[in-house]
Amino acid sequence: MHCYGNFLALQGKTENWEQIYKVCRKKRIPITREDFDPVMHCAPGAAIPLVVKLYQMLTRKSVKTFRVEGKKDNPQYMNPTASTLMRDNEISRIADEDTRVQKAKETVEEHNEKTAEGRALAASLEASDRSASPAARRRGHTVRAETANTMAPRHEVAPLEVKEVEVKHLKSEKVQMLRARHDANNPRSRQSISETTRGVRAPALAEVDSLAKNMGTAHGGGGGVKPVADIMSALARGILKDHPEVLAAQDPRRPLFASYMQLSACAFPEAIFSFSETSPVFESVIFLLKRVAEVVRDADPALAQQVLLDVIIPQGGAAMEAAPGKRESLCEVFYAYAEDSAPSHLHVLRAIKDESLLDLSLYYVLVGVALPQPKVRVAALVILHCLAGAALTAERAGRGNEAVTLALLNAAGNLGDLSRDPWWEVVAQLLQCASALLELAALLGMRPDGTRRSALLAVVQQLLAAPGVSHNALQVGLSSLATNLHTFPVLIGPYVKVLAQQPPGLRMRLLTPPVEGEMNDSGVQGASRKAAYVMGSASRLYRENFVPSIWPSGEVAQVLVEEMNAAGVCEPEQLQILIACMPDVFEGEEASVWAELVSLLMPPLCRSLVLAPSHEGAAGCAGTLLFSEDEGVQQAALEVGYLVGRGAKVALPEALARYYKGLSSSSANVGGEVEKGEGASSGSLGGSGDALGEMSLVAEGALAEFFGKMQGEKGGNALDQNESAGVFWEGRDGVFHLEADGGGEGLGRGAPFDFDVSSQVGTSVPDSSVEDQREPKEAEGGDRTGREWWDVLAFGLSGEEWWNRPSGLGQPLQLQRVSCSAFEMAERGCPSWLFDYISFHKKMKGRADASYIVYACSGKVGSSQCGGLGDRFRGVFLALRLAQATGRVLLVHWDSPHSLEHFFSPSALDWRVTPELHNFVFEEPVRERYVDLPIHVIPEGVRQFPLPGGGHLDFSQPLEPQMADQPRVLILTSNIYPFRVMEIFGDQLEDVDVRYIRCVMQTLFQPTETLSRATDGIPEKIFGSPDAEYAAVHIRIGEIEGTFWDRYKEETPKEAAEAVLVSVLQDESVADLPVLVVSDSETLSARVASGEFDRCHTTGLRPVHIEKHGGPPYEHLPTFVEFLCLARASKLFWAASGFSLWAATLGTGSLGPTVMDEKCPSNMGTPWGFSNGATAGGDGFLSCLQKEENGQEEVFSEL
Structure with a gap:
């Protein structure tokens, strides 16, 4: 039960509301602290939104709204005083002392400003009343309130069409009296007018006074009228007296005012500078300019756009810089000239972009990145990236501003906390900003402070090394950071590591040039492409660059080669990146760099040639080097490729032959005499020539092509016979005879070995002529001796090292497609449910709302004792049938004693527990989701299946309601006989033949x-x-x-x-x-x-x-x-x-x-x-x- 007290004190009310908040949160009622906190502190009008929200939740209806008549302003004496405002509950409930003081100070300042404005407006109205006649005062008394409202600051003036205005005659004495009173009541506006402007306006005002006096005399004081053009011409004439050269340039055929305006368009906006933004005159000027702009735009849009860019914006921009309060009004003028289209507005934005507004933009950036909404944080970083890009463009063009650059770099120092942001697009934008700012710092040379550069590098390195960063965010960062690798080599190592860890699809998009015809923003073809990482408009489009055309290929290749050499083997991902670094033609300084890298690269490259995961990349890389047009690169590759076989290692040709073991009946001897046979010729790798001698090596597929190129491109020999590692093999029965010249571990020096590539072991045949022989090892069960052939193929690796890289893991998995329809599958004896379940599985696996049944044979879940091969397949079949019947996704986790993916991979249905599902499937506690049934636990004729927690799944009833309360992941280790499984699930056994289970x-x-x-x-x-x-x-x-x-x-x-x-x-x-x-x-x-x-x-x-x-x-x-x-x-x-x-x-x-x-x-x-x-x-x-x-x-x- 909850107790509530009728408290008036704030503490009691807080306790009451906290109890209510707990109940709402428990019942999932969307009432937040922001809803009731103002009510609790008795804020004016705070109860209304809360009551409306409760009404809408309870009735599911919207509250009708009524238009409230505008309330007249209170008299001056009824306005609240400063002390009254200070006692406001909104201020007193602020807990932080500094924030409360700041809020009180702002409240007092706002009150003082409003009071001053009200007094000035009242004085002006009083002056106009005293100057008017009694009849006018009576007429004006009824509209004073409306006049006061229309004269309020920043109120939009009603649109008027001004053509010809008739002005009532005023006596000069009254004009002077009005001006004196206005100056007395507005001392600030008088001081704001510069001496220069006053000097220009004085003659014009005198001319107006004279004109008014003449008009009064002519009309006898009767209040005659005069066209406005005459008044404006008098103003122009007074100004032109001081500029005779301008007066001489007037067109005598046109009215003075029209000719003056045409020649003095740049001088007309003086009114913008002369009056404050709160002045009614300023509002009138803005209205006039907007009206002129609309007329010009309607007549000639192109001309209006040109006038805007060449005349209006340069002068209006100065006013925006001098008076921030005029920016909104001037922007209305700018857009009045522009066409109502996005491109025109973008032209305006680019034109008014000013470095003087940088502080305001950076302020919005710093405020935005601290807000809780991820989209706002993204938008703030987009602003920073645009500012950095503009500064970068200016620096490259020689128009850079060091103060602007330093301001941007200082702002970047506050972005370090965003490196831990959970939203992927925030991290992506942060990497883009860091890349642009790093490039900006590099362009400044020694000028930027080292601390700023270090802070940016720290952010980038932290993001590249942090675990769990989104692949999408890293993809955006890799595309941007490629330009920074030239000036910041320290980033190459982390960059290459992250690129290698990217999913192959994303990685190859950066390493593959765009399709022909694609253009980047600069109009360069084949440089980049745009990509959306989220469907729809939820995220921005990001440009993916072809990074090999940007990064320093030599430095990247050097880092890769050093890592490969240290590991002793080449990973497939590293080989993809290395091939992307290789130039189309090795020449000049680039060829010299690669010739030096070959000595480090070839040993791990040769080892990788016989590893299934990395063979394709290693073969492509080796072929590029061996068939290079540059003699230095080719010679270095040949020498190292053959001499790497010293010790326990074999040479490059042998490695290829071991992999492509489809040889013809011909025989070849690499490293000694070539045995005569069909298609064979004499040749040797042991001569003293400068190039590779003729070699008869007949092989199928890629091996024949590989050595065919070597034979055609080289003649002679580059190796010393005493240092060559030879191999002799015969085509019959796939038997290899190896003679390795070494002295290290593994094969003995000169010890010949026969290897049967179609069996698991080799046969050692000692040669009595060799003193240092390797003694054959007797094996159990007969005459099996020697080492396993795949052990030798792994260049001395132990079996475990070789098999730690199973071909089913870490490799592209191309699922087979089911090309038959459901009817055609049924004709082939397949179960009726199989076709639909294949589609369901592909659609649901990996989705957030998917549920799973996992067949587990793994020590991880306490089920490593799974029986023999048949027992395990029985368990997989049971798990599949149960997953299909209950609408769940089948997974198989079989790693006892070793992973099933060493031997079998998915066919048309991907059952693997892939890395993104691993933590979810095996999250603790596993035991609560674990089902372990003996083979005969389900009696014959019973159609029920036990579930965790003691329940049963009754197949005679609908299954989905029964599975609603079960965990999203059920782990199954049972292995019931298939005929019992089919009986439980209601299959008619008399209609089932072997085709049923074969389809599955x-x-x-x-x-x-x-x-x-x-x-x-x-x-x-x-x-x-x-x-x-x-x-x-x-x-x-x-x-x-x-x-x-x-x-x-x-x-x-x-x-x-x-x-x-x-x-x-x-x-x-x-x-x-x-x-x-x-x-x-x-x-x-x-x-x-x-x-x-x-x-x-x-x-x-x-x-x-x-x-x-x-x-x-x-x-x-x-x-x-x-x-x-x-x-x-x-x-x-x-x-x-x-x-x-x-x-x-x-x-x-x-x-x-x-x-x-x-x-x-x-x-x-x-x-x-x-x-x-x-x-x-x-x-x-x-x-x-x-x-x-x-x-x-x-x-x-x-x-």
Whole structure:
């Protein structure tokens, strides 16, 4: 309950309102402190807005407003005194003492000004009453209040059309009396008139007096009239007496006044200077000027614009500078001359822009950046950027003002706090301002204070190094700061680091020149482009420059090369930037710089050639250097590229050959004699010539092109034979024979090695003629010896170092597009819900309102024990089905013992927990969102699914209301059998065949390049052709490394395996096909390899159990290679194991079961689409998956 007291004291009322505020905030009633604070302090009229707001909230209606008649001004004696104003509640409730004193001082000053104005106006009216006749006083008595109002300062005069005015005759005595009284009542206006102006006006006034006297005599004092042109001509004649040269230039055919105005247009605005902004005369002059401007503009808009720019603005600008109070009125005159269009108004703004207003602009900047509204802060920084840009332009043109520049740099010292602003566009504008101010400081040379420059550099460095800064803001900063790298080399390192960390799409927009025809603001083609980072008009357009055309390419390349050399390897992002730094033609001083950089660049570049993520960039970079037109660059690249193989490292040609291992039957010897063969010729890298000798190296694809260019461009040899690192390889069976001349760790000096690129290990063949040999290492399980071939390809890196860079992470992911319609997918046996869910997933992933179901096999959530490969795929299928049924996005987080993305990547549906989702998915407490179910927790016939907190999801009822109270992220580790999953979700099992589960799995997964490349060599090695058709059979006995169990109690594994192989070999459908046997039994594999079973072969690999074996990732590769070999078989005989069942879902071949024991039939796959009989194959759903030429590309960093 809340208690409220009937208090009159401020403290009691404060407590009451605080209680009300808490209730409003709890009930989400939009009542703020700003609404009730004036009411609490009894501010005049404060209750009205609060009551209106409450009325509108309660009734959802708007309050009707009524026009209130204007209230007459109170007499002077009824106005409040200064002491009354000082007791105002609005002042007394200010808590801060300094602010309260300042507010009181401003109130008193305002009161004094109003009192003085009122007294002056009253005196003027009294004087006019005394000078008027009794009848006039009676007539004027009724309109005095309106006259007083019209004469109030800054009131807009009603528009009048002045043509000819008849003036009543006044006696000269009365004119002199009025002037004397006016001067007595307005001493300040009299003092403000300069002596020069008074001297000019005196003759004219005397002429007016004479004219009035003559008019009075002629008309007998009867109040005659005279055209206004005659009066104005008298004024002009009085001025022209002192300027006979002007009088001689008058046109005698035109009236004196018209001719005078034409020749003396520049002298006419004297009235603007002579009267104050509160004077009615000044308002009349402004009205006249506006009326003239409208007439001129209507007659000739172009002429009016020219008069405005050449005549009006130069003179009016001086008045604006001298009297700030006249600025608003003069701006009305300026815009009266301008056309009513945005371009014309912009011309006016550019013309009146004055350095004298800089202090006011900077004041608005400093006020704006301190306000809470982000758009206002952005606008304030835009003003500062425009001011800095204008000053920069003036400095470049030699018209700079040092005082202006220093004022801008001083203002920039107050912007440091904005570097932590949460709004991305504020940070973007801050980087733009800092870039312009740094360039301005650089143009001043030694003049600017070092402290100011240091403060700007500190802001930029802090923003470039701060974590969590928006990529959009950094993109704007990178585009702007490229111009500062010449004068501030200290920024190159942070700049390059941030550029490398940008998403590839944003980074390449800065490194790629704009399309042909695009122009920048200066009219230069192909220099920059404009981009919007937020849809709609929520943000400004920002210009993205082609930074390689701006930055110092040599210095940027030097920083990159030093970083690569220190790391020993080139990152793909660094290579992209390095290639952008390279000139089209190496020549002059630039060629000398690059020749020096090559010695540092080539070692890490050669290592990167065999790393899948960086190979493409490394090959392009190496090719640019090796095929350079400059001899110095090319020679340095060749020398370092081959000599980098000293020690445990291999040379550049070998690295390329290792990557592009598709060689023909020819043989080549790099580093020694070339073995004679078809297409081979004698040649050597060991001669003493000045260029590379003829080399016969026949390779497929890029390797042939690469060495073809080398062969065509060089002749001779640049290397000493004693220092060359050689490699000899043969094309048959993809076997390499390496002779590395070194002396360091790794390969022994002169020790020959054979490497079979299609297997996981190499075979060491010691050479008895070499004293220092590397002894082969005996491996378990047979004759496998030597090192893993990918370990050698990594130039001495350990397996873990090599696999820390999986091809599925940190690489462009191009999802496959589903080209079939929902109807066509249904014809191929796909589930009816799959087509819509693919579209839903692409649309919702990453959105703020999305909810997720995550299949997790990770120690991060306490679920690292996930079972074998089949168990894990069961869990993924369950998570997908649950996510689809409940309208959630599926994610897969599988990193136990290693990341799934080493071996499988997304196909048509991106299930990865990408970095921007990682913190959100795994925020604490994870356990409250965790679902862990045993396999048989859901009884048969029950259609309910347990949820965190003890609830259940009932599939017989609508699902969305049941999921409303669940967390936005549910983490699932269950692995229920697929047929139970389909039964729970209401699928009709009698209508389901293997195509159902194939559609699902082929939507989710596709093998990575690493896995595909490792699997491609198996058919060629075993069957002689990479495209050979074969049958495959999986026999699971239980001897796989890491575990053992006697699965079959009735027969021995030997007898069961023999029975399976006999039945497969007798199957007529595979009578003409070789049979690949995949088994977890080393004993059975050895029997098959020995030729005991006709037509049967093994992979020769040694698989491990994914759950039981905890080795590095490359030791798990054979398991996945055999898994993919089963999937690619023309016909697969599956066993009672999830390993072969799930392999069948990724393939297109026909299927058949194996029976290990008649008493234990292998029927576990029957309920979810696999029958005991044969199942026909076909590409099915795979024909619906297509690589898009311009498909969606998403790149995410490795977690």
